Amino acid sequence: MTTFDDVCSSFTVPPRHSVRGEFLVSTICTLHQFKKPNMRVTLCLAILILSSCPLTSAADPIRLTTDGHTKRDPVFLNAQGTELLYVVLDKPNQLRLMKLSLADQAISPWHMSETRSEFEPAVSTSGRHIAFVQNRGNLSLAMVIEDLAKTQVGEVPPGGGFSGMHSPTFTRDDLRVFFSYPEEGRQQIFSVNLKGEDRRTVIDSEGVNNWPQVSPDGRQLVFSSSRDNDYEVYLADIDGSNPRRLTRSPGQDLRPRFSPEGSRIAFTSNRDGNYEIYVMKLDATGLVRLTNNSEQDDFPLWDPDGRSLIVVSERDGQTDLYRIATSAF
């Protein structure tokens, strides 16, 4: 006789509908609480029928790009969330900034004739400036700050020797840019003004400090640090003081990003064996795993309305941008 547990154990999560599958597994587990066997079996059959249908539910990730090339670093170009800037390995020797219009899925290079690698873009709160890392030669990378006319207004040039900037992000008043830079055996977080001048140390500790982002109210800074062995997520006051550790997990917790209203943080973690997207509250409670993909999910980006996340997801060996509705979790 087929039991409920047999049914559950035979349930397989469709890989292409992993978020929905995760929801269904959760629901099935809830059904364990039903005491009447008939009720349980009936509900199980209903769930199996649901799971076997090729539905396009709100929980299904929506694929935004389809070329499958290596991608990274999505950011919204405007507060309306209608245009994205992201990075693609356009040629074997060039990482390129690309603009994606979500209305018609049109994709175009941000700098049409650029031949140097450019990556890790950041857009200011007002949308008037962008900052990004630009290759200047052999293992030599600068941080460039542009206005929306794509005119350079400032830069932090590469340091001496092999050297490169990391992960720029703007303050909420659009007056300064935070970035990560390695010196003296550790990687610190600094800030400069829009001309790339007046460098100030913000975060300084042992290990690597990276992926800073300023909270929506402008008062806090979230980042990852390897000061306690592997990467964990930390929160500090905007001047870098009062750093406190939010995550305590095996593996890496990377690329933390504040939700638009500032109450949650999305980040990437491999704590369950591969890279998935998680969300937690600012006090590190309420942890939710958003993705359940056997391949990599990374680079979380909140939609401006907070109702979905853009992620870079590897599926069937191809890397593309996907949108995950928050209703899925």
Place this chain on the structure above:
Amino acid sequence: MVVPADEIWVKRMLDIGSFRASTCAGIGRRAFLQLGSAIPAGLMLGPSLLAEGAKRPRAKSVIFVWLWGAPSHLDTFDPKPDSPSQYRGPFAPISTKQPGVYFSELLPKLAARSDQFSLIRSHVTSQSGHPDAGTVGLTGFQERPTPVHPNFGSIVGKNRGATGDLPPFVMVGRGIPRDVVRKVEGYGGGRLGTGQDPFMVSCSDDGHVELPSLQLLEGLTPNRLTDRNVIRAKLEATLRRLDQSSPHAWDRNYQRAYELITSTQSRAAFDLTQESQKTRNTYGQTTFGQSCLLARRLVESGVPYIQVNWSEYVECMTPNCDFGWDTHIYNFELLQDTHCPIFDRAFAALLDDLSGRGLLESTLVVAMGEFGRSPRITNRAARDHWPRCYFSLWAGGGVQPGRTIGESDKYAEDPVTTAISPLMVGTTICELAGLDTQARAEMRVLDGGTVIEDLL
């Protein structure tokens, strides 16, 4: 001096160029053979006499995965989680199939397959610069005195000869590995002659294969190619004027090159569109992943030696430099975001694929770079060159899997067990490929080399 038009035509034909073997959509419309001056003689010669005397190889084919630029051993296959923070780095160790053996958390697929390959953690090389160490890593010897010693692949290739129309030594990458200043001198035939140079192939992330030894010649189409007699007669006549001394050699060379792309077998070997989408996806849509898949196809077609280079412009962010795994900056970001995930996926797929097709037993797979990277984290929060200790992976082809050979000290600065040299690597590869001590001596190669017995 006025050069006859047909000589110009032939000289153009002799230029090194490219042949667009195939796209995902099939054979390129203008795909065309060009006889290349760089086409190795190994392509036109049959198996050498030495092969007749060599013992039966345990490895019918060798795939040598060349992790150019030198990967960090601490952040991959020799983690030191108990070392101080200035050595350890941010990555945690994860368990493998072997009790007590840990890999970096960046390599979960290979950790789960550690019973399919063996790991050496006690390599040492004599050179600390890329081209010099590259030559030592690929030949077993330093570049001086010249002529340089041959690449292990050239030795195996000369011994085994071509298989049908396919060359005996294929290098998959984007040209000869090099740094900003110069190429690796030991990439090819060396003192065995340019005829034993590898047949160069490149492969893009979507599986587009190019054969740079053959040229796409503007205006000539595959249809015109099929008019073999016309082209051949024209070519022969001109070549004889250019090189009266060896018209027959030119003839054979031309014929081999021609047959390489006109024969169904050869064309199919380079055509990744004949793989299922599922298989191609399994390797990953990356240059390195598809290159590994191409290597497996070449093994199936009987090519004795394939060198897959993580090489020029493969997943590279700084142009004008063959960056590879040379992570003087961005070490932890690159390993985490690109290099290790790409390698973990593709190399695991290669092992699974070979095993699933029953090819792993007869195919030796080796992966390594030219040296390791500095255990102590640099001022740039990265790692520099480190020739005193590094790793290699070995699978199939007579190698006992699941072994961890050699051990490094507490900071992975030096081996605490017997150091294993590149010469030993080459000797072991050739031994498994059928060149025993006598065969190597007759070829005058790998003098003084010993086999890594712990692998066998």
